[in-house]
Amino acid sequence: MDIDLRGLNPAPVTPFNRDGTVDFKAIQKLGSWLKSVDGVKSLTVLGHAGEGTFLSEKEQMKVIEAFVESVNDEIPIIAGITREGTDVAAAECRNAVEAGAKAGLLYPSHGWLRFGYQKGAPQDKYRACYEDSGLPLILFQYPDATKCTYDLETQLEISAQPGVFAMKNGVRNMKRWDTEIPVIRAERPDLQILSCHDEYLLHTMFDVDGLLVGYGNVAPELLVKLIEAGKAKDYPAARAIHDQLLPVTKNVYHRGSHMEGTVALKHALVARGILEHATVRSPLLPLAEGADVEIADALRSAGII
Ligand SMILES: N[C@@H](CC=O)C(=O)O
Numbered sequence: 001m002d003i004d005l006r007g008l009n010p011a012p013v014t015p016f017n018r019d020g021t022v023d024f025k026a027i028q029k030l031g032s033w034l035k036s037v038d039g040v041k042s043l044t045v046l047g048h049a050g051e052g053t054f055l056s057e058k059e060q061m062k063v064i065e066a067f068v069e070s071v072n073d074e075i076p077i078i079a080g081i082t083r084e085g086t087d088v089a090a091a092e093c094r095n096a097v098e099a100g101a102k103a104g105l106l107y108p109s110h111g112w113l114r115f116g117y118q119k120g121a122p123q124d125k126y127r128a129c130y131e132d133s134g135l136p137l138i139l140f141q142y143p144d145a146t147k148c149t150y151d152l153e154t155q156l157e158i159s160a161q162p163g164v165f166a167m168k169n170g171v172r173n174m175k176r177w178d179t180e181i182p183v184i185r186a187e188r189p190d191l192q193i194l195s196c197h198d199e200y201l202l203h204t205m206f207d208v209d210g211l212l213v214g215y216g217n218v219a220p221e222l223l224v225k226l227i228e229a230g231k232a233k234d235y236p237a238a239r240a241i242h243d244q245l246l247p248v249t250k251n252v253y254h255r256g257s258h259m260e261g262t263v264a265l266k267h268a269l270v271a272r273g274i275l276e277h278a279t280v281r282s283p284l285l286p287l288a289e290g291a292d293v294e295i296a297d298a299l300r301s302a303g304i305i
Pocket residue numbers: 047048049169170196197198213214258
């Protein structure tokens with residue numbers, strides 16, 4: 001399968017029932033709505049926004065299956081692959097294939113966040129996961145402020161490996177973005193480069209093939225336009241969309257932690273009439289009282305509702 005992510009690739013939330021179980025009916029509504037937006041190329045489930053690591057293995061597979069059904073298998077469902085060890089991550093990739101995922105977003109191992117990685121270890125993890133499962137993989141570049149951010153050599157080596165076809169880049173260091181992206185483009189012309197800088201997308205919009213973002217849950221129509229403006233190198237148009245979205249960006253992503261953004265996304269989906277409530281799983285907590293009203297007001301002022 002030729003996987004084309006050149007456009008908007010939302011990372012959907014996982015809806016829950018009020019009792020905390022997965023709400024499969026709501027998945028159908030969310031997935032089919034996102035797919036109906038012109039310019040949406042795929043959905044990445046079980047990521048941060050999807051509370052993927054809070055789900056059991058069985059739930060993860062059922063969530064993948066439900067999202068595949070929600071889009072009639074007409075656009076690729078990509079699975080977040082989050083397990084720490086290479087063998088267990090490869091097993092997770094095999095599960096994802098069995099559940100109908102067409103690609104995987106392979107997360108760095110959690111220990112690397114604190115301690116860093118041994119040279120060559122990320123390459124080995126990507127290689128083993130692909131060889132073992134045949135699941136095409138997206139290279140996930142974490143922020144420069146973490147110890148698991150990949151240096152340029154590592155990015156180039158991973159992206160040269162069989163099965164790696166795209167990169168989700170959230171480096172959050174614009175010096176690195178401005179100097180590394182041109183090199184990666186030149187060295188790996190077929191690699192699809194997607195930004196995930198939800199809280200300040202504008203700077204990155206002019207160098208990318210698309211976005212892979214949780215933000216795609218709540219403002220897919222405007223983000224498709226932002227991608228088009230970026231590709232046309234039309235700064236005034238991109239800036240106007242950025243400004244229009246700013247109240248939403250502030251209310252969803254300019255919070256104490258990026259994790260709260262996931263709760264805020266659910267409130268925004270309630271305001272848009274897609275979800276009935278914003279139930280999340282621990283360790284996420286509800287937002288402060290009144291946040292739901294502020295988020296709805298922000299969507300209103302951006303002209304989204
Ligand atoms: N947008 C965030 C969270 C998504 O996984 C990121 O940069 O990684």
